Amino acid sequence: MPKASAGPEIERLIQLLARLPGLGPRSARRAALHLVKKREQLLTPLADATRAAAERIVTCSVCGNIDTSDPCAICADGERDGRIIVVVEDVADLWALERAGILNARYHVLGGVLSPLDGIGPEELSIAGLVARASEPGVEEIIIALNATVDGQTTAHYLTDSLRHLPVKITRLAHGVPVGGELDYLDEGTLGAALRARTAF
Amino acid sequence: MPKASAGPEIERLIQLLARLPGLGPRSARRAALHLVKKREQLLTPLADATRAAAERIVTCSVCGNIDTSDPCAICADGERDGRIIVVVEDVADLWALERAGILNARYHVLGGVLSPLDGIGPEELSIAGLVARASEPGVEEIIIALNATVDGQTTAHYLTDSLRHLPVKITRLAHGVPVGGELDYLDEGTLGAALRARTAF
Known part of the structure; x- marks a missing residue:
C-alpha cells in the first residue's frame, strides 16, 4: 500500500482497517481520515469500544456464542x-x-x-x-x-x-421461495424444493 | 439497527463501525464479528492503534495537514x-x-x-x-x-x-484525458478541455 504521509500511527490504523471485511486499501484510508477528523465523536469512542471488546468478550464454553x-x-x-x-x-x-x-x-x-x-x-x-x-x-x-x-x-x-x-x-430448515422473492430470479433447485414442499392453501 | 444479541460491548462496536464511510449496518456487524474472532491479530492491535491516533494526531497549524x-x-x-x-x-x-x-x-x-x-x-x-x-x-x-x-x-x-x-x-492543474482513459467514456467537458489544451507531438 502506498504511504499516506501522515506518520506511522495513521499508517498502522489504515493497515488494520484494510483487514476488515468490506474495506480495501482505499476505503481504509478514507475511513482512517474520517476517524481522525471526528476524533471526539468517533476515534476516541472506537478506541474505548475496541479496548472493552478485546478485554471482555469471551467464547461461551457451552454453545460457542x-x-x-x-x-x-x-x-x-x-x-x-x-x-x-x-x-x-x-x-x-x-x-x-x-x-x-x-x-x-x-x-x-x-x-x-x-x-x-x-x-x-x-x-x-x-x-x-x-x-x-x-x-x-x-x-x-x-x-x-x-x-x-x-x-x-x-x-x-x-x-x-x-x-x-x-x-x-x-x-x-425448510427450502422454498424467500418471502418477497420473485420466481423469475430463483434457481431451479429452489423452485424444485418449493414445489415439492408445497402446502395446502 | 436490530440487536446483535452479544452484549453492549459488541453493540457499541457495531454502531461505531457502521459510522465509517464504506461500512453500513450489515457490513459493520460482519466487521465486528471478524474483529472479535481475530482478537490477538486484529482487535487488540486496532484498540492500540486507535488509542495512539486519538492521543497523538494533531492538525498542523501551518498547513492544516x-x-x-x-x-x-x-x-x-x-x-x-x-x-x-x-x-x-x-x-x-x-x-x-x-x-x-x-x-x-x-x-x-x-x-x-x-x-x-x-x-x-x-x-x-x-x-x-x-x-x-x-x-x-x-x-x-x-x-x-x-x-x-x-x-x-x-x-x-x-x-x-x-x-x-x-x-x-x-x-x-491541467484538464485533459486521464492517463489510460478511453475517449469513448469521457464527458464532453473533458474532451473539449483536452482538445483546447492540445500540445505538439
Missing part, C-alpha cells in the same frame, strides 16, 4: 426452552436468527462446516460437544440451521448420522 | 521547496499528491470548498491563512489543486481573486 460472560446470556437464560438446540455454522447465523426473534431456544455454534478441500474435518468442528449436549436429559429436538450450500448440506447429513443413535428429533 | 507533530513533517522538512504552495481541499487530496510523489512542495489544506447551499462561505475555509502564507517572502507560486467540480472551480476563482494583489504566480 461470543458474549461478555461464560456461559453466554442465552445459555444462562432460564426462560429459554432447553428442549430445542439450534445448530448454526457461525455466530453471525446465531445473530441472524436472534434478530428474527422467532425462536426461544438454545444454540450450538459449530464453528464452520465440513470442507475436505480446506482441510476441515469433523475434528475441527464442535461436533463432539453437540453430541454431548444432545445426549443430556430434556433435549428433544435438534434443528440443523446450516446454510443451504453443498458444504452446509454435507455437514447436515454428517450431523444427522452422528445424532441418529440419540432419542432426539432431528429437523432442518 | 494531520500528523503527530505541529508543524507537520512536511512543513518542518527543510528539503521541501518553500517557493511553491499547493492548495488542496482536503487532507485526502494532500495524501493523493504525496503518493504520486511528483512534488516536493509545501501544501495548504483549505478544509473544504465554497458551497453557499451548504452554508460554507470564505470564513469557514482556511483562506486568510493561505493569503498570509502567500505573502511571506520567498513564495513564488501557488498551485490550486482543487477538484474539477463546480464548487471546486468556483473556489479556485475566489482564491485567484484573493491572491491577485500578491506578487506570486497562480496556477491550476
Whole structure:
C-alpha cells in the first residue's frame, strides 16, 4: 500500500482497517481520515469500544456464542426452552436468527462446516460437544440451521448420522421461495424444493 | 439497527463501525464479528492503534495537514521547496499528491470548498491563512489543486481573486484525458478541455 504521509500511527490504523471485511486499501484510508477528523465523536469512542471488546468478550464454553460472560446470556437464560438446540455454522447465523426473534431456544455454534478441500474435518468442528449436549436429559429436538450450500448440506447429513443413535428429533430448515422473492430470479433447485414442499392453501 | 444479541460491548462496536464511510449496518456487524474472532491479530492491535491516533494526531497549524507533530513533517522538512504552495481541499487530496510523489512542495489544506447551499462561505475555509502564507517572502507560486467540480472551480476563482494583489504566480492543474482513459467514456467537458489544451507531438 502506498504511504499516506501522515506518520506511522495513521499508517498502522489504515493497515488494520484494510483487514476488515468490506474495506480495501482505499476505503481504509478514507475511513482512517474520517476517524481522525471526528476524533471526539468517533476515534476516541472506537478506541474505548475496541479496548472493552478485546478485554471482555469471551467464547461461551457451552454453545460457542461470543458474549461478555461464560456461559453466554442465552445459555444462562432460564426462560429459554432447553428442549430445542439450534445448530448454526457461525455466530453471525446465531445473530441472524436472534434478530428474527422467532425462536426461544438454545444454540450450538459449530464453528464452520465440513470442507475436505480446506482441510476441515469433523475434528475441527464442535461436533463432539453437540453430541454431548444432545445426549443430556430434556433435549428433544435438534434443528440443523446450516446454510443451504453443498458444504452446509454435507455437514447436515454428517450431523444427522452422528445424532441418529440419540432419542432426539432431528429437523432442518425448510427450502422454498424467500418471502418477497420473485420466481423469475430463483434457481431451479429452489423452485424444485418449493414445489415439492408445497402446502395446502 | 436490530440487536446483535452479544452484549453492549459488541453493540457499541457495531454502531461505531457502521459510522465509517464504506461500512453500513450489515457490513459493520460482519466487521465486528471478524474483529472479535481475530482478537490477538486484529482487535487488540486496532484498540492500540486507535488509542495512539486519538492521543497523538494533531492538525498542523501551518498547513492544516494531520500528523503527530505541529508543524507537520512536511512543513518542518527543510528539503521541501518553500517557493511553491499547493492548495488542496482536503487532507485526502494532500495524501493523493504525496503518493504520486511528483512534488516536493509545501501544501495548504483549505478544509473544504465554497458551497453557499451548504452554508460554507470564505470564513469557514482556511483562506486568510493561505493569503498570509502567500505573502511571506520567498513564495513564488501557488498551485490550486482543487477538484474539477463546480464548487471546486468556483473556489479556485475566489482564491485567484484573493491572491491577485500578491506578487506570486497562480496556477491550476491541467484538464485533459486521464492517463489510460478511453475517449469513448469521457464527458464532453473533458474532451473539449483536452482538445483546447492540445500540445505538439
